[in-house]
Amino acid sequence: MKLPKLLQAVLVVVGVYIAFKLVFSVGLKQPLPSSLLTMYMFFVVVATLLVTTATEESAQEMAAPIKALVEDPGKKTIRNIVFVLVPLLAGWMTYSKLAPSFEAPVELRTIHPAPPATMKAFGKSYDLLKLENPLRKYQKEDPEKFRTYVKEGGAVYYKNCHYCHGDKLNGRGQYAPGFNPMPANFQDVGTIAQLQESFLFWRISTGGPGLPKEATPWLSAMPV
Numbered sequence: 001m002k003l004p005k006l007l008q009a010v011l012v013v014v015g016v017y018i019a020f021k022l023v024f025s026v027g028l029k030q031p032l033p034s035s036l037l038t039m040y041m042f043f044v045v046v047a048t049l050l051v052t053t054a055t056e057e058s059a060q061e062m063a064a065p066i067k068a069l070v071e072d073p074g075k076k077t078i079r080n081i082v083f084v085l086v087p088l089l090a091g092w093m094t095y096s097k098l099a100p101s102f103e104a105p106v107e108l109r110t111i112h113p114a115p116p117a118t119m120k121a122f123g124k125s126y127d128l129l130k131l132e133n134p135l136r137k138y139q140k141e142d143p144e145k146f147r148t149y150v151k152e153g154g155a156v157y158y159k160n161c162h163y164c165h166g167d168k169l170n171g172r173g174q175y176a177p178g179f180n181p182m183p184a185n186f187q188d189v190g191t192i193a194q195l196q197e198s199f200l201f202w203r204i205s206t207g208g209p210g211l212p213k214e215a216t217p218w219l220s221a222m223p224v
């Protein structure tokens, strides 16, 4: 029994696809990037079409089942099924490509590493367990004065931080796309809002180089 040419072509393409998947994922334990796989498969499909339609005769043989499906009055039921299934399949594929996923990306990095007990900065040693923000008391005692300090802090932020952490504090500054891990998003309640000020003092004054030796590489672009 000879397989129809169209089925042969489909089998070749599917077979090569499975072979690529198996060789890379199972054999080399290194999945093929999907853009590369798409490129390879494009050439495989083109080559298969070139071979199977090389002569007038073989081209007609390739097209025969499709022609029959569309024209043969006896194939009405299959035709109707195919004409319903193909748009549904295309719709489903488009939907699953475009539908946003709400799953958090795999994150193996410790985002808030435990700080050391003491740290050195600006030529001084600080005890992080006892360290308090000396300006925080003005929030209640002298709100006017507190506001001027907050303003000064804003100026420091615009001078030093917004390139990375963004002018909306959302971690989307103009340099941000170049870094992995991305600069922290301070609008996220999981960062500055919930962290102790002594922790922030440590992270900001010692930056990426100040991160503990454990669990390296941090690959943090956060400067001192």
Ligand code: HEC
Pocket (backbone or CB within 6 Å): 111, 112, 156, 157, 160, 161, 162, 163, 164, 165, 175, 179, 181, 182, 183, 184, 190, 191, 192, 200, 203, 204, 207, 208, 220, 221, 222, 223
């Ligand atoms: C060159 C880009 C860059 C600049 C400039 C920069 N940061 Fe960062 N920052 C990062 C990156 C990347 C991270 C995330 C990696 C990490 O935690 O070290 C980060 C993390 C942080 C964290 C830790 C947040 C957390 O949730 O643990 C704080 C706080 C922070 N930055 C504050 C600042 C402040 C304040 C400034 C300005 C004085 C600043 N950063 C300037 C890149 C930058």
